[in-house]
Amino acid sequence: MLFNSYLFILVFLPVTLGIYVLIVRQGWRKQSFDWLVLASIFFYGWWKWSNVPLLLGSLLFNYTIGTWLGKLNQGHRAKVLLTFGLIGNLLFLGYFKYANFFIDNADALFGLNWGFTHVVLPLGISFITFQKIAYLVDSYQGLTRGYGFRDFCLFVSFFPQLIAGPIVHHSELMPQFRRPNAGPDWEDWGVGATLFVIGLGKKVLIADPFAGFATPVFNAAHNGDSPTFAAAWIGMLSYAMQIYFDFSGYSDMAIGLGRLFGIRLPLNFNSPYKAVNIADFWRRWHMTLSRFLRDYLYIPLGGNRKGPRRRYVNLMITMLLGGLWHGAGWTFVMWGALHGLYLAIFHGWHDWRERTGRARPVATVRGTWAGRLATFFVVLLGWAFFRADSFGSALRLLGAMAGLHGFGFNAGGLNVNLTEATKMVVIFLAVVWFFPNSHELLAAHKPALEYAQDPPKVPLAPTPRWLGRLLTWQPNLWWALLLAVLMVCGILNLSRPTEFIYWQF
Numbered sequence: 269m270l271f272n273s274y275l276f277i278l279v280f281l282p283v284t285l286g287i288y289v290l291i292v293r294q295g296w297r298k299q300s301f302d303w304l305v306l307a308s309i310f311f312y313g314w315w316k317w318s319n320v321p322l323l324l325g326s327l328l329f330n331y332t333i334g335t336w337l338g339k340l341n342q343g344h345r346a347k348v349l350l351t352f353g354l355i356g357n358l359l360f361l362g363y364f365k366y367a368n369f370f371i372d373n374a375d376a377l378f379g380l381n382w383g384f385t386h387v388v389l390p391l392g393i394s395f396i397t398f399q400k401i402a403y404l405v406d407s408y409q410g411l412t413r414g415y416g417f418r419d420f421c422l423f424v425s426f427f428p429q430l431i432a433g434p435i436v437h438h439s440e441l442m443p444q445f446r447r448p449n450a451g452p453d454w455e456d457w458g459v460g461a462t463l464f465v466i467g468l469g470k471k472v473l474i475a476d477p478f479a480g481f482a483t484p485v486f487n488a489a490h491n492g493d494s495p496t497f498a499a500a501w502i503g504m505l506s507y508a509m510q511i512y513f514d515f516s517g518y519s520d521m522a523i524g525l526g527r528l529f530g531i532r533l534p535l536n537f538n539s540p541y542k543a544v545n546i547a548d549f550w551r552r553w554h555m556t557l558s559r560f561l562r563d564y565l566y567i568p569l570g571g572n573r574k575g576p577r578r579r580y581v582n583l584m585i586t587m588l589l590g591g592l593w594h595g596a597g598w599t600f601v602m603w604g605a606l607h608g609l610y611l612a613i614f615h616g617w618h619d620w621r622e623r624t625g626r627a628r629p630v631a632t633v634r635g636t637w638a639g640r641l642a643t644f645f646v647v648l649l650g651w652a653f654f655r656a657d658s659f660g661s662a663l664r665l666l667g668a669m670a671g672l673h674g675f676g677f678n679a680g681g682l683n684v685n686l687t688e689a690t691k692m693v694v695i696f697l698a699v700v701w702f703f704p705n706s707h708e709l710l711a712a713h714k715p716a717l718e719y720a721q722d723p724p725k726v727p728l729a730p731t732p733r734w735l736g737r738l739l740t741w742q743p744n745l746w747w748a749l750l751l752a753v754l755m756v757c758g759i760l761n762l763s764r765p766t767e768f769i770y771w772q773f
Contacts, residue, residue, distance in 0.1 A: 269314040271521045272471050272758075273765045280311065284427075285528055292451035301418050301445065304529075308427040312391065319390040323425070329356060330400040331420045337407040350408040354401060361397045364389055369596035392431035394593055394773050398560050399424055399435055405564060412438050419445075428525035432518060432770040434536035434556040440717055444531050452530035458743045459713045460527030465751045466706050467520030468758040474696065475514035476766055481506035481689040482655070484682045489661040489668075496680040500668035503684070505693045507655050508648055511769055512541060512700060515554070518768040520706045523716055532717040535707060541647075541700045544639035546610040549647060557593075561586050576619060583615070584608035594654070594773050599662060603653040610646055640701075709741045 269276050284307045291300040313320040333353035340346040403423075406412045415423070415438065422445065423438050424430075444450070452460070485495050485503025495503060519537040526533040536555050543549035550558045566586045572579040584605070591604015649666065656662035667673060678686070707715045714720045741747055 269311050270765050270767060271518070271525075272468060272762060272768075274759075274762055277468075277759065277762075280307075281525070281528075288529060289451065297446075297450065298418065300450075301422050304427075305418065305421045305425060308422075308425040308430060311427040312425065312430060315391050316388070322390055323396070326357075326360060326396070326400070327421050327424060328417075329353075330404060330424075331417050334404055334407040334412070334415075334420070337404065338410075338412065342408065342410070346408055350404060353404045357397050357401050357404075361393060364393055366592075366596045389772075391771065395429075395431065395433050395435055396424060398557075398564075402435070402560060402564060403438055406438065415442065426526075426531075428522045428529075428531075429533055432522070432768060432773070433554070434519070434522065434534050435560050436534060436556070440534060441531065450530060452528060455713060455743075456527050456530045459710055459715050459741075460524045460529075462710065462741060462747070462751060463520045463524030463527065463706060463715060465524075465755045465758065467517040467522075467524060469754045470513040470517030470520065471768065472758045472761045473754075475510050475512075475517060476761075478506045478510035478513070478692065478696075479766070481684055481692070482510055484684050486655055486657075486661065486665070488680075488682055489664045490657055492660075492664075493680075494664050494673040495668045495682065496676040496678055497668060497671050497674065498677040498686055499680050499682055499684060500665055502686055502689045502693065504648055504652060504665065504669060505697075506689055508541075508651055509693060509696050509700075511651065511655075513696070514769045516706070518770060523707075527715065532714070532720055534717040537705075538707075539700065539705045541644055541697075542640065543643050544636055545643055546607070546614050546646065549643055550607075550611070557590070561590050565589065576616070579615065580612040583611045587611065597657075599653045599656055599659065602659070602662075603650050606646075606650045606653065610650075704739055709739055712740065 269280060271277075284304075288300055288303055288307075291303055309320060309323070312323060330353065333349060333356075336349055337346055337353070340349065403412065403420075419442055423436075423441050426441065429436055482503050485499055486507070488495050488499075516537050519535075523533045523535070534556055536557075538552040538555060540549050540552035543552050566582055569582040569585060570578055571582060585608075587604045587608030588601060589604070591600045591602070591607070594600045594603070652662045652665050653659075656665065707719070711719060
């Protein structure tokens with residue numbers, strides 16, 4: 269069931285929210301948990317009911333392991349049990365996500381012709397698995413105790429974050445459900461509905477139209493054609509805009525849905541194209557995935573504690589696995605390798621400047637446009653491999669962008685209106701670079717978890733002050749009318765809803 273579908277918006281969401289509020293108002297906390305778990309499983313099963321037993325079995329396995337870990341002190345037995353739990357989760361993920369990849373590569377290398385049955389990837393398996401791995405590690409470290417099976421199921425399966433994140437910790441979600449005054453109020457509904465509608469508009473009215481410009485260019489590269497210089501650049505910039513507003517829209521909708529139920533989810537997207545270096549980009553793009561990779565992979569590998577060389581190796585391993593996590597294909601591995609290389613170069617350069625006394629204070633570097641444009645450019649190059657279905661397609665597209673196939677400023681026979689596409693790219697690049705993002709508009713109302721912490725832990729993107737004042741959200745008639753118009757426009761364009769890009773991971 270898609271967030272951007274008639275069934276979800278007009279049936280599932282109002283029914284689920286309405287019954288939840290009625291149960292909470294009666295003071296039936298446990299029953300409200302039961303209802304949300306059942307609704308979330310229904311939401312998950314709507315895509316493919318045969319995957320529901322997989323979800324339930326995985327929940328039972330991890331709850332059992334986590335409960336045992338919670339009763340043991342750290343030692344040999346606990347370490348063996350943790351290892352067993354981690355291997356079980358990784359095998360579960362590996363079979364469904366990577367079996368086809370490894371079998372296809374084995375067939376290609378050795379001509380085995382195994383005729384392996386095509387494995388269908390269960391929806392959201394990567395996010396669910398990472399969330400459960402974090403729970404097991406925290407249980408081993410004694411950071412979680414006393415959750416019942418109902419609570420655990422709610423923590424993992426809460427539908428706003430079930431399919432594509434944010435990847436939440438138990439300590440972020442369960443205390444909110446357990447608080448005495450649990451349940452949404454009028455502010456929760458206003459903030460939640462605003463974020464949901466803004467996210468819907470980003471997906472339907474911006475990301476999907478950009479896909480119409482990007483897809484023909486990538487299809488041409490896939491078919492062995494070389495797009496013209498202009499078409500290649502417009503295709504790549506259109507995809508950069510598509511994935512930005514697609515993931516930003518999903519993140520807004522997920523956080524908005526959580527807030528409708530009185531729950532603040534953590535931020536997952538914070539104006540990444542405003543980043544002034546590649547490390548800053550990864551602090552802003554898919555923030556909870558970056559946090560997971562840092563806490564459960566990079567730091568356990570040694571982080572930056574074992575010298576510069578080991579640090580670069582750890583960065584490369586982390587980003588290679590991060591790329592492979594996004595998709596079972598060599599293009600995703602290449603994308604991860606590029607970002608690992610970017611990070612290694614950045615940290616090496618920064619360390620060299622510090623050693624030679626050439627590093628400027630952070631305050632003088634934070635807003636530099638040179639850093640922002642350079643970061644955007646290298647991220648753009650990486651998107652070629654992320655979106656393309658093969659190395660050949662990506663290299664043809666990058667070659668066209670470099671002018672290796674001529675500098676013709678036309679569409680080259682592609683069904684792309686370059687003039688319209690260029691206008692949209694310019695307009696929305698200005699939006700992402702100069703305007704406040706969604707959670708900045710609602711900052712006074714603490715839209716996400718980071719805003720509710722004391723002190724707030726929100727790396728706000730720099731925004732002109734007059735724009736911030738002009739666009740600050742208020743629960744008034746002006747904003748209600750604006751959101752009503754946006755909602756109507758979004759719903760009128762839902763005749764052919766498309767999946768969010770990150771739902772495939």
